[in-house]
Amino acid sequence: MPDVSRDGAAAPLLPVGALVAGMVSIQCGAVLAKGLFPVVGATGVTVLRVGFSALILLAVWRPWRRSLRLRDAGAIALYGAALGCMNLLFYLSIRTLPLGPAVAIEFAGPLAVALSVSRRRVDFAWIGLAVLGLWLLLPVAGPGGLDPAGVAYALGAALAWALYIVFGQRAGRIDGGQAVSLGMLTAAIVVAPVGLAQAGTDLFAPQTLVLGFGVAILSSALPYSLEMVALRGLTRQVFGVLLSLEPAIAALAAAVVLGERLTPAQWLAVACIVAASVGITASGRRRAGAAPDP
Template sequence: MPILSKDFLIAVLCLLCAMITIQSGASIAKQLFPAVGPDGTTAYRLGFSALILCLVFRPWRKLPDNWYPLIVYGLCLGGMNLTFYFAIERIPLGIGVALEFTGPLAVALMSSKRKRDYLWVAFAVAGILLLLPDLGDVDGLDPIGVLLALVAGACWAGYILFGKRSGSSGSGSSTVALGMAIAAVVIVPIGAVSQGAALLNWQLIPLGIAIGLLSSALPYSLEMFALRKMPAQGFSIMMSVEPAIAAVAGFMILGESLTVWQWFAIFMVIIASLGSSMSGQEK
């Protein structure tokens, strides 16, 4: 696919819009944690997202023949959301996204067969190592938060790979709606059992709907459109600026500030992604 083709440029625009909305939504969602916790917030996000997407796209009109990749896609989607919210409860949003980004970065690097990509692996590893917590420093990052962000990254890798398989065999919008419904069926009961009647607070429900729209319904629809227009490697790499977008959103909405070294580590991950992207686009 030509880099400057119309489809490629539209896919890039969709991804940029998706990244901005999803990180803004995550910043807003974090403000709900004191009221309903990360699991309750995830239940809001996935439940309302699934409802919105199913009402809009009516995926039952054309169900897939092969449910396996779609089910795995939905489970990865739910796991990614839940573990990520628990992670950013403990660590800043920008750092959480940078650690989570190890998932799509791994997809990109494993898709490449060039030896020079070991250089980009080194950049990524160095960035991650700089973000790892100093267990002897009481003011350092929470190690459980770091581990949860890495688990979310593994789920993100599965989301990309199985989303590509699911989306290529049917309608992208229906795939997102069904995947979100599968994720909601698994995760919403967890949030409901954990938080109970707190989720029925009518002052919080409008915010939950907004989070579902900003954090999932809109960006995942845009991402699925982009997945259908570019290879999995290209998709992973184009999202390389998301850690920086998350850090800016965390600063502007939540007032989360990062140290110089943490910013440096985030940009090392971004450099690794961009370098792999340029290598992967070479013929």
């Protein structure tokens, strides 16, 4: 007779493990991408990641099988442009920033979107915690701070992430597979001129293409698939809370693979931003008062 209690306890482990594996995959992709910077630059790596991701998604979803209204095409174009800018600015930021702080600063984007509809007093505490974390990471926090240009790029990526969420909600009303595949194609078109101008023919070297394909798989295709598995077994609240751990996972991955060591103040900053993201995700879900996820 099967052990029902053991099966019940183990059931949530698969989606949780899938989501954590997806986050680890994304950060491993960022680590691999950083290793390609000396070869084709951050813009060249962006083209490889977004371009290969677009080809994979187009092959999977085949969006040409469905007609697309002009209004929907406009929504997808905005979504894709935000996606392309977000990837480009993030890779430009990690040229000079450690991976963990760059991801933490980028998280200001979704935090701002979540807090823009906030009306509860407790949410102002999360705002304060996020601001403290960002202040500890910014160059104004004192000597030994982060590179100002890298911080500016990371803040730009945060803004692009916020726009990606806003435009993605509009594009999400269209067929999901069509929206995400055409959105990624748009992102590739947006970043291609910049990357080709910098990298030139080096972008098409066989070894570079193989590594670029690996970045696309680790950063997009694999985590996207794993997140789909996680969403089937987790409520949106739990999914959002776990996703908030990504800056910490990025910092750990960079420390192990790249040897990037953060100062105690920078670890505290990452912890503040993670805590703010967890708090606003949890309180936002309660505020919505929605029925439990199926």
